[in-house]
Amino acid sequence: MIDSLPAKLISGGIAGLIGVTCVFPIDLAKTRLQNQQNGSRIYTSMSDCLIKTIRSEGFCGMYRGAAVNLTLVTPEKAIKLAANDFFRHQLSKDERKLTLVREMLAGCGAGTCQVIVTTPMEMLKIQLQDAGRIEAQRKLIGQHAGGGGGKVNVVQLKSPTALQLSRDLLKDKGIAGLYKGLGATLLRDVPFSIIYFPLFANLNSLGRRNADGSAPFYISFLAGCFAGCAAAVAVNPVDVVKTRLQSLARGCHEDTYSGVKDCISKILCHEGPSAFLKGSYCRALVIAPLFGIAQVVYFLGVGEFVLSLLPGQKR
Secondary structure, X not given: OOOOHHHHHHHHHHHHHHHHHHHHHHHXXXXXXXXXXXXXXXXXXXXXXXXXXXXXXXXXXXXXXXXXXXXXXXXXXXXXXXXXXXXXXXXXXXXXXXXXXXXXXXXXXXXXXHHHHHHHHHHHHHHHHHHHHHHHHHHHHHHHHHHHOXXXXXXXXXXXXXXXXXXXXXXXXXXXXHOOOHHHHHHHHHHHHHHHHHHHHHHHOOOOOOOOOOOOHHHHHHHHHHHHHHHHHHOHHHHHHHHHHHOOOOOOOOOOOOOHHHHHHHHHHXXXXXXXXXXXXXXXXXXXXXXXXXHHHHHHOHHHHHHHOOOOOOO
């Protein structure tokens, strides 16, 4: 187990960078599938979304918004993992047994802490990821409008950068602009952590142990994957609401929302309950390896190894 806070932060950061690089295209498909509404569907599935994205935007189009994630995922994952470990330690001091309720409280604390970074990161990432869908829908409408013989000129819009989006949001709405959807993010990340961390800890305790009592890396990986998958699917309805609320640009004839309650009622009325499961399998495919990798890096003590390479550190 990692003993120092710097080591925890380094491990969480490295795990986040590796995981995001591997699964970001699937996350892009999830965002686009969740945002498209009835009557404006462009993609039928994850694979259809990725194929159309490559055709229209090139391979790099699958990594729209990745720079934001790669920049902020290090503090986000580091805070999440370190906070959970901190709360678990505090709740088990004085030889108190770490019950399931206490494990859930530790997860709750970790989920609450991480939204400081998660909310602005997701806010910027969603705009960049969904820009291609909006552009594709606009072109499709232009082609249909020109089907009667008249020529329709479709102007290519330049996609904004994360810095431009940040500057515009700060100028128009202040820091609150970057924290739009904070309530929905809390409603997603707190339950996620309450489910994920206790489930992971209990799954990770199963099976044979190493000589030092720690779990083999493959047990940690599988436990992280399964716990991440289960938690991701469980909170997917809230993730759909959060994605819709944080999206600034809308396609033609798409609903706008004033808050969580308004978003839920409009989705139920216009799209039905099944809409809350949009992108759920994509999210499971993103979260499972992401947290599997995170837990392996965390439990292998990669952070300690990195610190040991620094001058003045004991080897």
